[in-house]
Amino acid sequence: MNASEIIGKFRFAVENPFETARQLKEDQQCPVVCHTCSYFPEEIVLAAGAHPMRLFGQSTSIIRADAHIQAYSCSLVRSVFEDALSGELDFADVMVFPHSCDTMQRLSDIWRLNMKNTVHLDLLFPVHLKSEAAQDYLKAVLIRFQRELEETLNITITEHAVSEAISLMNRIRHALHSLYEIRSRTPLRISGSDLSYVVQGTMILDRNEAADLLEQLAFSLEEIRPSAESPGPKRILLSGGVCLHPDIHSIIEEQGGAVVWDDLCTGSRYFDTPVSEGPAPIDAIADRFISRAVCPAKHSGITRRSEELSELVSKYNIDGVIFLFLKFCDPHGFDYPDLKTTFEEAGVPSLLLEVETGKPVDGPTRTRVETFLQILNQGNNLP
Amino acid sequence: MKKNKALSKSHRYMESVPKMKKIMRNYYLKAKYARYFGKKVAWITSGGPVEPLIAMGIIPVYPENHGAMIGVSHTGAKFCEVAEGMGYSGDLCSYARADIGCSVAGGGPVGGLPKPDMLICCNNICGTVLKWYEIQARRFQVPLFIFDTPFVHTKFTKEAKSYVDQQVKDYIRFLETVMKKRFPYDKMNVVGKRSVEAMGLWQQILDTAAARPAPFTAFDAFFHLALIVTLRGTGTVLRYYRFLLDELNRRVENGIGMVENEQYRFLWDNLPIWHRMRWLSKTFAARNAALVADTYTSAWCGTVDYIDENDFLGSMGEAYTRIYLNIGVDKMAEKVLKMIDKYHVDGFVMHSNRSCKPYSFGQYDIQKIVQRERGLPVLILESDMVDPRKFSEGQVETRIDAFMEMVGQK
Ligand code: SF4
Ligand code: SF4
Numbered sequence: 001m002n003a004s005e006i007i008g009k010f011r012f013a014v015e016n017p018f019e020t021a022r023q024l025k026e027d028q029q030c031p032v033v034c035h036t037c038s039y040f041p042e043e044i045v046l047a048a049g050a051h052p053m054r055l056f057g058q059s060t061s062i063i064r065a066d067a068h069i070q071a072y073s074c075s076l077v078r079s080v081f082e083d084a085l086s087g088e089l090d091f092a093d094v095m096v097f098p099h100s101c102d103t104m105q106r107l108s109d110i111w112r113l114n115m116k117n118t119v120h121l122d123l124l125f126p127v128h129l130k131s132e133a134a135q136d137y138l139k140a141v142l143i144r145f146q147r148e149l150e151e152t153l154n155i156t157i158t159e160h161a162v163s164e165a166i167s168l169m170n171r172i173r174h175a176l177h178s179l180y181e182i183r184s185r186t187p188l189r190i191s192g193s194d195l196s197y198v199v200q201g202t203m204i205l206d207r208n209e210a211a212d213l214l215e216q217l218a219f220s221l222e223e224i225r226p227s228a229e230s231p232g233p234k235r236i237l238l239s240g241g242v243c244l245h246p247d248i249h250s251i252i253e254e255q256g257g258a259v260v261w262d263d264l265c266t267g268s269r270y271f272d273t274p275v276s277e278g279p280a281p282i283d284a285i286a287d288r289f290i291s292r293a294v295c296p297a298k299h300s301g302i303t304r305r306s307e308e309l310s311e312l313v314s315k316y317n318i319d320g321v322i323f324l325f326l327k328f329c330d331p332h333g334f335d336y337p338d339l340k341t342t343f344e345e346a347g348v349p350s351l352l353l354e355v356e357t358g359k360p361v362d363g364p365t366r367t368r369v370e371t372f373l374q375i376l377n378q379g380n381n382l383p
Numbered sequence: 384m385k386k387n388k389a390l391s392k393s394h395r396y397m398e399s400v401p402k403m404k405k406i407m408r409n410y411y412l413k414a415k416y417a418r419y420f421g422k423k424v425a426w427i428t429s430g431g432p433v434e435p436l437i438a439m440g441i442i443p444v445y446p447e448n449h450g451a452m453i454g455v456s457h458t459g460a461k462f463c464e465v466a467e468g469m470g471y472s473g474d475l476c477s478y479a480r481a482d483i484g485c486s487v488a489g490g491g492p493v494g495g496l497p498k499p500d501m502l503i504c505c506n507n508i509c510g511t512v513l514k515w516y517e518i519q520a521r522r523f524q525v526p527l528f529i530f531d532t533p534f535v536h537t538k539f540t541k542e543a544k545s546y547v548d549q550q551v552k553d554y555i556r557f558l559e560t561v562m563k564k565r566f567p568y569d570k571m572n573v574v575g576k577r578s579v580e581a582m583g584l585w586q587q588i589l590d591t592a593a594a595r596p597a598p599f600t601a602f603d604a605f606f607h608l609a610l611i612v613t614l615r616g617t618g619t620v621l622r623y624y625r626f627l628l629d630e631l632n633r634r635v636e637n638g639i640g641m642v643e644n645e646q647y648r649f650l651w652d653n654l655p656i657w658h659r660m661r662w663l664s665k666t667f668a669a670r671n672a673a674l675v676a677d678t679y680t681s682a683w684c685g686t687v688d689y690i691d692e693n694d695f696l697g698s699m700g701e702a703y704t705r706i707y708l709n710i711g712v713d714k715m716a717e718k719v720l721k722m723i724d725k726y727h728v729d730g731f732v733m734h735s736n737r738s739c740k741p742y743s744f745g746q747y748d749i750q751k752i753v754q755r756e757r758g759l760p761v762l763i764l765e766s767d768m769v770d771p772r773k774f775s776e777g778q779v780e781t782r783i784d785a786f787m788e789m790v791g792q793k
Contacts, residue, residue: 067747068747068748069744069747070735070737070743070744070746070747070765072474072737072740072743073740073744099533099534101510102509102510102511102740102741102744103740103744105510105534105536105741106712106740106741106744106745107744108536109536109711109712109713109745109748110712110744110745110748112536112537112711112713113712113713113748114748122534122536122537124533124534124536124540124543126531126533126546127506127510127513127529127531128529128531131529131531131550131553133546133549133550133553134531134546136546136549137533137542137543137545137546137549140542140545140546141542144540144542296514297510299513299517299529299531302517302520302521302527303521327474328474330474330475330476330510330511330514330740331510331514333471333472333474333475334471334475334479334511334514334515334517334518335514336470336471336472337469337470337471338518338521340470352470354472
């Protein structure tokens with residue numbers, strides 16, 4: 001398979017997630033465990049012989065969900081729930097809600113009251129990740145999850161199986177990281193939207209298949225010799241929660257920019273740190289949650305996020321930051337002003353965009369991105 | 384529906400009100416000049432464990448209570464706009480926006496809050512407070528303690544129990560470090576007992592509204608609530624609430640209701656609309672309707688059963704975790720049904736509060752449960768507790784009228 005065929009597979013999964021899941025379930029005769037957050041121990045699900053799948057919300061018009069949740073909830077939650085109510089998630093055997101934000105937490109309740117055909121599990125992770133008490137608790141939550149999954153699926157999850165799943169997921173993390181590095185070094189090798197399909201598709205496809213495809217892709221991209229990139233595009237960091245807007249990338253690229261790294265839960269926050277391989281695999285999974293890039297819905301000190309983002313900015317020579325939030329998203333909304341100030345002080349311009357899932361980027365947003373890139377480009381010509 | 388225009392004032396007068404105002408004034412003065420008295424100030428969330436602060440002699444200050452005062456004083460839009468100018472989205476909780484705006488712009492109903500020496504954030508009410516306190520910790524550069532209470536969708540697990548119990552110990556250690564002195568466990572016993580007694584009194588106060596006519600309404604409860612929130616664990620609260628309870632009992636004995644011709648009784652859900660309190664209370668009263676109870680003010684006594692007054696520190700972790708906003712929607716609905724029965728209400732008024740997502744999401748399902756289980760009419764008003772830009776008087780009044788018609792037909 002060449003690069004574009006591989007990318008096509010990921011893209012198909014992103015655009016047809018439910019069909020992909022149904023097919024996979026039929027081929028492999030395995031239960032499907034759906035979830036809603038990047039703090040999710042996929043390894044435990046894989047070790048249970050089940051297929052983990054993250055939901056992103058496919059429904060573009062919200063009808064049924066409106067009877068259960070107000071219009072001032074984020075579009076991700078509304079759209080995911082619309083999918084559930086309209087029967088699209090019939091393939092799901094287990095639905096897991098890791099604790100993230102207030103909106104998702106309430107969705108879990110509403111879901112449990114209205115969707116009776118799936119087993120419903122809550123993963124009550126700590127919000128505070130820094131204290132010793134929280135770290136002990138996090139481990140205990142993972143052990144409970146393992147037990148609940150064993151009971152639900154009527155199986156035993158062995159330590160060996162968890163270790164194998166960790167190796168598999170680390171392969172995926174490593175391959176995704178390489179792909180990001182390739183893109184960051186020579187953005188012409190793979191477009192931003194293609195790369196976003198690849199990361200997101202990984203959360204949907206069979207993980208063994210995904211690992212192979214990702215490794216092949218990295219290999220074939222290294223082969224591509226792009227024409228010289230001079231003077232090189234403006235280097236953008238995209239930061240936010242879920243980005244389900246591949247069109248953002250094309251707008252940026254049309255204006256001579258490129259997203260060369262991101263801080264998204266549908267991006268680098270999914271793969272940024274490997275789980276250490278060795279004894280006590282559950283503890284190792286917990287340790288990764290503590291050391292990976294922190295999400296704004298969790299607490300790990302009052303400056304950790306700005307430090308992590310600043311590090312990305314300098315490591316990847318970022319010229320400008322685009323914050324991409326879903327409207328009504330509290331955790332990101334609260335972090336934004338201080339982050340913006342941090343970047344301003346460091347001389348890195350930023351732009352805030354509010355979007356909604358299921359809706360294409362609108363005209364004004366497009367214009368703002370274009371203007372932002374134009375300003376960045378003008379910066380080039382200044383003496 | 385006939386509207387009762389002639390509202391006499393005397394039946395609405397309560398001796399407790401000026402007393403309460405005086406206590407709150409003194410409290411804010413003391414907090415403001417804490418430094419002159421050699422006292423330290425802690426900002427704490429409304430659902431946070433305040434008792435250890437009281438035992439330590441630290442003055443607790445509540446930005447949410449301050450947010451409510453900003454709402455009542457009709458300066459909500461002004462301060463929210465300041466925060467929005469800084470980049471805070473208008474969709475974020477207006478308590479947070481108002482507080483952040485006011486701490487930058489200065490002024491406000493009490494001339495601004497005294498600067499904190501420490502911040503105590505308990506996320507049993509929402510994730511908003513976590514973010515809000517992080518922001519203020521960066522701004523004021525003071526230590527932040529987070530009391531993390533896992534959500535109780537269906538069960539309070541034993542892991543969660545040991546997690547919160549461990550945090551009680553961490554909390555004490557935090558206070559000892561900040562204050563550079565040992566924690567007074569003997570004093571804590573006294574404070575713990577007082578706190579439990581205050582919660583009991585507060586419940587009794589709210590229960591007086593089960594009488595017909597109700598001696599006071601939810602609007603009054605919102606006002607008298609400030610003490611159980613801010614000064615629980617002190618003797619002041621006990622003295623005041625005993626006085627208030629006496630007064631309410633006398634009103635019950637004499638058949639004095641807050642709404643003169645009380646004909647309909649409603650239950651209120653969610654935070655008050657602080658900037659329209661008087662208007663709403665008048666609007667309902669003019670239709671002979673009393674909001675006799677609410678789900679909000681009872682949150683400060685709802686978990687008293689989990690507390691062992693002889694082992695306050697050992698039991699408070701669980702009690703603080705199982706409060707109303709930190710439990711599943713179905714558990715909330717159960718509590719609502721109990722209140723409907725206890726206060727003999729004829730209808731349920733839900734404030735769908737754009738500011739408070741954990742309180743508001745799930746309301747539609749609670750509405751369905753209430754309609755199914757009790758066949759009660761339900762009114763949903765979409766608004767915001769502090770930000771008046773999200774409120775339309777005309778629209779709300781029309782909806783109230785339509786609701787009254789439904790209630791009248793029952
Ligand atoms: S986008 Fe924001 S509000 Fe929506 S589920 Fe994610 S964290 Fe919560
Ligand atoms: S109003 Fe709701 S969101 Fe705001 S601080 Fe209170 S509980 Fe949190």
